[in-house]
Amino acid sequence: MMKGLKKSATTLLRSSKSGGINFKAASLISELKFVPNQLLMRNNFSTSLIQQHGDHHHDHHHHDLMEDELLPTPKKTIINIKEPPIPTEVDLGAMGEQVATASSANSDPKAAERKMKRARTVNYLQKPLEQRILVLEKYFGVKPELGKPVELTKEQIVNVLNIEDHEEQRALFDYANSITESIYGSKVYFRGIIEFSNVCQKDCNYCGIRKHMQVPRYTMPKEEIIEQAIWAYENHFGSIMLQSGELNTEGRISMLVDVIREIKKRTGGGGPGEWNKGLGIALGVGELSRESYQRLYDAGAHRYLLRIETSNPELYSKLHPNDENHVWEERKKCLETLMDIGYQTGTGVMIMIPNQTVQDLADDLLFFRKIGADMIGMGPYIVQEGTPIGKIWMEQYGHMNEAEKKEYNRVLFRLALKMTALARILIPEANISATTALQAINPAGREIALSSGANMVMPIITPTKYRVNYQLYQGKPCIDDTKEECKRCLTDRVKWSNKQLILDEWGDPISYFNKRNMKVPNKE
Structure with missing residues (x-):
């Protein structure tokens, strides 16, 4: 397998008739072998290249x-991080x-x-x-x-x-x-993620909290969600993201409306169109009706992240069950609705997911540009055992040795960085996230992404007791950390990247205001 990984050719990966994946001799990138090392830990691999939660230091x-x-x-060494990589x-x-x-x-x-x-x-x-x-x-x-x-x-x-x-x-x-840096300078913004529920009505074939996944379910009480948000505000986070599994019910929407209004009330926030007042609120709660999106917007949420997952409808159908709850056209329509209402709208894809080609990734980037995405969040595909796609991976690639896994990680990480860089080139004014999943395949992944086109990071501030049950993929970093540890860790990572962490500001994407011929608001 190592020999195959190093062959230089231009053939892209293809789907086999049996639903698996065939790989011709290919270059390091166009071959796209998708098996991150730590994803296979449960199959008794002896060691892992990945260090859980990045170890908060950089070792040899x-x-x-x-x-x-x-x-x-980086141009300078940060004293409180041991030995720059x-x-x-x-x-x-x-x-x-x-x-x-x-x-x-x-x-x-x-x-x-x-x-x-x-x-x-x-x-x-x-x-x-x-x-x-x-x-x-x-x-x-x-x-x-x-x-x-x-x-x-x-x-x-x-x-x-x-x-x-x-x-x-x-x-x-x-x-x-x-x-x-020509657009945002060296500024980097925090978005504190509160993963308030892993209850999900969707059954996406790759996801660790899919409907039929055997995982303990939880939904945080309203006051506990608000408590985390107030902590973020008092610790000078400009904004937060309320994230959960997808659940399109009246009870969920009403609860979120109450939570958003209370957060705004307690942090001195304003309503729609009032910028940088109180704590900025983004949502990542999936496909909803236009009425529900409008209610949440009117309550005070002003950003929404809905990953398209792939811009290829045919590939989308392979990654999801074939039913009325998993329709690519509906997901795309939701993005259009969010933009029409006035949300700063983000989207993204997984990189190196089964049956994906480099052409698909190129189309994804062009899709972001075509719809005018205000925020882009892309992450490498990381296998979750117990899922249909995870099963395919384990059957076909579970025999990889340590050298092969290391080579794979290098391929995957380089491609993820290239996608980040190209997103910045093609959609220059958007906010681009240095995602947690990058740290899962490279302990310094988020810092490196901040020097390759990204300009924001998303510390997890979910209470530690819930984190183990919100693993969308295996080996997710930081699940044992407290919110204080995540804040310290990412603050150091931003410094190491020779960037400036901006506190107490929402960090809105310039693209949103330029599209509407609006003046970019400043913090009062």
């Missing part, structure tokens, strides 16, 4: 992994010559390989940033300029997603970061 393991990826480098530019400038000419007499092959990787990093960083990104011209058709987005065709997007060269990938991430 992270260091080696990051060097291998040739990923974006890769050298800073200042460090490299001082040691460049020494590293580049490291003795080949070292008998440790791994040490020699690390020196070569560090030398490659030195060579890259010695070039001015304007020159580094010029390698992207062959993919873009024009010379890229720092901070200036380019128009890309579907074919060009596919070619970028298939980039394998380390320095070209890094140039892509640096270019996307320059666009982010």
